[in-house]
Amino acid sequence: MSQTITHAFDAAGFDALLASQSEPDWLTTLRREAFEHAQAMQWPERRHEEWIRTDIRMFQLAKFGLPALKPSDCQLADTDQVHQLVQGVELGGRVETVDGCITKASLDEDLAAKGVVFGSLSEIAQSHPELVRPYLFTAFDPDHDKFAALHAAFMSGGQFLYVPRGVVVDRPLHIGSILTDGGTDTTHTLVVLEDGAEATLLHESNSTDSGNAGLHLGSIELVQKPGSHLRYVNLQEWGHKTYHFAQQKAVIDRDCSLQWTIAAMGSLLSKVNQSVDLIGPGAYSQVNGVMFTEARQHLAYHTLQHHKAESCRSDFLYKAAQQDKSRTVWRGMIKVDPAAQKTDGYQRNDNLVLSNHARADSIPGLEIEADDVRCTHGSTTAKVDEDQIFYARCRGFTRKEATRMIVTGFFQQIFDRITIESVREALGAAIARQVREYA
Amino acid sequence: MTHVLKIEDLHVSVGDKPILRGVNLTINHGETHALMGPNGSGKSTLGLAIMGHPGYEVTSGSITLDGKDVLEMGPDERARAGIFMAFQRPMAIPGVKMADFLRHATTNVRRPDRKEGEELIPMREFRKELREKMEHLRMDSEFARRYVNDGFSGGEMKRAEILQLAMLQPKFAVLDETDSGLDADAVRLASESIADIGHQKMGLLIITHHDKLLEHNPPEFTHVMLGGRLVETGGKELAVELHQHGYDRIRKAYPDAEALNQKLLAEDAEEALA
Ligand SMILES: Nc1ncnc2c1ncn2[C@@H]1O[C@H](COP(=O)(O)OP(=O)(O)O)[C@@H](O)[C@H]1O
Ligand SMILES: [Mg+2]
Numbered sequence: 001m002s003q004t005i006t007h008a009f010d011a012a013g014f015d016a017l018l019a020s021q022s023e024p025d026w027l028t029t030l031r032r033e034a035f036e037h038a039q040a041m042q043w044p045e046r047r048h049e050e051w052i053r054t055d056i057r058m059f060q061l062a063k064f065g066l067p068a069l070k071p072s073d074c075q076l077a078d079t080d081q082v083h084q085l086v087q088g089v090e091l092g093g094r095v096e097t098v099d100g101c102i103t104k105a106s107l108d109e110d111l112a113a114k115g116v117v118f119g120s121l122s123e124i125a126q127s128h129p130e131l132v133r134p135y136l137f138t139a140f141d142p143d144h145d146k147f148a149a150l151h152a153a154f155m156s157g158g159q160f161l162y163v164p165r166g167v168v169v170d171r172p173l174h175i176g177s178i179l180t181d182g183g184t185d186t187t188h189t190l191v192v193l194e195d196g197a198e199a200t201l202l203h204e205s206n207s208t209d210s211g212n213a214g215l216h217l218g219s220i221e222l223v224q225k226p227g228s229h230l231r232y233v234n235l236q237e238w239g240h241k242t243y244h245f246a247q248q249k250a251v252i253d254r255d256c257s258l259q260w261t262i263a264a265m266g267s268l269l270s271k272v273n274q275s276v277d278l279i280g281p282g283a284y285s286q287v288n289g290v291m292f293t294e295a296r297q298h299l300a301y302h303t304l305q306h307h308k309a310e311s312c313r314s315d316f317l318y319k320a321a322q323q324d325k326s327r328t329v330w331r332g333m334i335k336v337d338p339a340a341q342k343t344d345g346y347q348r349n350d351n352l353v354l355s356n357h358a359r360a361d362s363i364p365g366l367e368i369e370a371d372d373v374r375c376t377h378g379s380t381t382a383k384v385d386e387d388q389i390f391y392a393r394c395r396g397f398t399r400k401e402a403t404r405m406i407v408t409g410f411f412q413q414i415f416d417r418i419t420i421e422s423v424r425e426a427l428g429a430a431i432a433r434q435v436r437e438y439a
Numbered sequence: 440m441t442h443v444l445k446i447e448d449l450h451v452s453v454g455d456k457p458i459l460r461g462v463n464l465t466i467n468h469g470e471t472h473a474l475m476g477p478n479g480s481g482k483s484t485l486g487l488a489i490m491g492h493p494g495y496e497v498t499s500g501s502i503t504l505d506g507k508d509v510l511e512m513g514p515d516e517r518a519r520a521g522i523f524m525a526f527q528r529p530m531a532i533p534g535v536k537m538a539d540f541l542r543h544a545t546t547n548v549r550r551p552d553r554k555e556g557e558e559l560i561p562m563r564e565f566r567k568e569l570r571e572k573m574e575h576l577r578m579d580s581e582f583a584r585r586y587v588n589d590g591f592s593g594g595e596m597k598r599a600e601i602l603q604l605a606m607l608q609p610k611f612a613v614l615d616e617t618d619s620g621l622d623a624d625a626v627r628l629a630s631e632s633i634a635d636i637g638h639q640k641m642g643l644l645i646i647t648h649h650d651k652l653l654e655h656n657p658p659e660f661t662h663v664m665l666g667g668r669l670v671e672t673g674g675k676e677l678a679v680e681l682h683q684h685g686y687d688r689i690r691k692a693y694p695d696a697e698a699l700n701q702k703l704l705a706e707d708a709e710e711a712l713a
Contacts, residue, residue, distance in 0.1 A: 385530070386493070387530050388530050388531075388532055390490075390492055390493065390514060390530075391526070391529065391530035391532070392532065392540075392544075393491075393513065393514035393515040393518065394490050394514050394515075394517075394518055394523075394524060394526075395518055395540070395544035395547075395548070395603065395607070396515055396518040396519050396543075396544045396547030396548040396607075397515055397543065397544065397547065398515050398547075398555060399513075399515070400555060401543065401547075401555055405532070405535055405540070405543070406532060406535070408534065408535070409532055409533055409534025409535035409586070410533070410534055411534065412533070412534030412535070412586075413533070413534055
């Protein structure tokens with residue numbers, strides 16, 4: 001790790017953080033409360049259902065400092081070079097961060113003129129508190145666990161997108177979060193779409209080098225008002241010694257659609273809770289998840305599709321491939337409240353285990369309290385089929401080429417659901433990079 | 440020089456179960472051989488052993504192509520050397536488009552020395568050729584965009600195998616029941632296509648239970664397999680006889696082979712029950 005720790009995740013660090021900010025009082029109050037809770041909370045119990053498969057004994061918060069408190073202490077990195085979702089895409093705006101410091105923020109004038117707001121969360125919390133305050137921490141729960149509370153207390157350099165009623169953002173917006181070696185990122189992303197608004201947000205997280213250590217304590221909140229449509233893409237390629245703890249949650253109202261694509265490739269250990277609350281009739285959420293792991297990576301995704309209103313549809317598909325000694329955990333839950341009649345819920349997780357030492361845990365779950373619903377779930381875990389390999393070899397493919405092709409084909413079902421070309425390409429390239437040299 | 444695929448005293452086991460018990464067969468380039476025999480006699484096993492399926496162990500004997508030891512080669516090297524098999528039951532590869540699969544396959548087979556990662560045949564050139572071949576085989580162009588054998592009907596799979604034969608242009612091809620599971624029209628189309636693509640242009644080993652395929656591709660030789668051995672070899676008229684009268688004469692004439700065949704079938708039935 002290249003960085004020395006100036007401020008730690010402790011009381012002194014917290015005071016220094018508050019002293020360095022000029023944010024509104026209501027936000028400071030939220031932070032203080034979260035910090036008190038964090039201090040009072042224990043680290044998750046090993047026996048806790050959410051952590052029973054994810055061992056964090058090696059994780060030491062004390063090894064990481066706070067993100068830089070002064071702009072002059074911010075690290076610089078060539079962000080364009082590491083971003084992949086922007087190739088050949090005409091963007092409407094960009095927000096870039098390095099170790100949680102905002103290094104670039106731009107929004108096309110025509111969009112700004114329509115009332116779209118996109119940029120640094122902490123700056124906008126000062127300049128437009130009326131846009132931020134009603135929504136911040138409404139989807140995200142700082143009391144979920146100690147990681148969530150720490151995030152809420154120490155968040156910095158977040159991003160905020162607001163799209164007013166009826167406004168269609170016709171070009172994708174981009175968020176790039178970068179970690180330097182040993183860096184910390186406590187980014188909070190808040191997206192608010194008013195009634196009938198539409199947007200596409202491409203969000204990618206990278207380390208400056210794939211071997212980097214680092215800490216990401218993050219959260220994403222997506223708030224969608226009735227009839228709004230959001231396509232949201234997360235490409236996570238943190239360095240392979242990075243810890244990634246995140247709460248990612250959407251709350252979508254009547255007749256909304258949300259297409260949420262997650263590709264998780266990086267980090268040493270990830271523990272992510274991803275959930276979508278469907279709170280108004282006719283809401284639809286599609287989630288496409290890709291995990292591809294190697295070495296000793298451990299990626300745990302806990303998904304929740306919570307139907308709180310009637311006649312909503314949710315469709316979650318996670319596909320994961322595991323190499324070397326890596327492991328993924330997927331634990332899904334469809335929750336249907338008594339009021340959520342006519343729910344159509346689907347969840348599926350397919351795993352392709354590419355090594356004898358790799359492991360995939362797949363735990364689907366249903367909790368249904370309404371009687372007129374259709375909920376289905378599925379889970380498969382398999383190795384690459386030797387008969388498929390033989391067939392391809394009979395057509396001239398080497399074993400390695402055959403394996404690559406089969407792995408790519410395995411993920412194709414996800415690609416087929418993604419409607420953004422640059423995302424399909426970036427994902428395809430990311431997967432191709434990840435495929436090991438098979439003997 | 441005429442290419443020769445030569446199989447000598449081939450013994451093949453699956454696990455510790457002997458299936459082929461000394462097969463001898465020489466196919467010259469341009470010749471058509473019919474391989475007939477009752478179910479379970481070992482016809483598919485011979486094809487899979489020729490391709491190098493890892494589950495089919497050659498316990499003795501040899502397979503050579505123009506004098507080169509085929510048994511030393513992996514299945515992909517055999518394919519690149521010009522050996523092909525149209526499978527009785529082809530595998531599905533979900534998520535991989537027929538066109539992408541074939542482009543890669545065609546490149547590797549045409550450029551046997553190609554290293555992994557080197558360029559494939561230019562997309563344009565390949566698409567044009569594929570389209571022509573598919574039109575010729577009266578296949579819908581949408582076929583190329585479908586995933587390899589994924590959700591294909593039995594007939595579609597067989598036609599896809601023929602398309603691969605057409606694209607890869609091997610020196611030798613084993614066609615394992617490429618005419619089964621098809622309706623009468625489709626059998627005729629398949630028979631004509633194979634005659635067009637392969638008859639006298641390749642060395643063909645045709646495994647079939649029907650007569651149409653052989654009418655369009657008259658064999659110089661007909662071999663009858665029973666109990667893992669080729670018990671009889673004749674000309675075209677032997678195929679005609681077997682089509683008309685079945686295997687009763689053969690079973691009676693070769694009681695030892697028939698006993699082995701029955702034994703294997705009985706074991707299959709046992710395994711199916713277990
Ligand atoms: N993979 C296998 N595992 C077990 N037995 C097999 C396998 N393949 C072939 N056999 C056995 O070998 C015998 C010949 O099979 P096969 O070559 O498929 O016959 P044919 O194609 O002539 O019908 C059968 O008894 C069959 O059960
Ligand atoms: Mg057979």
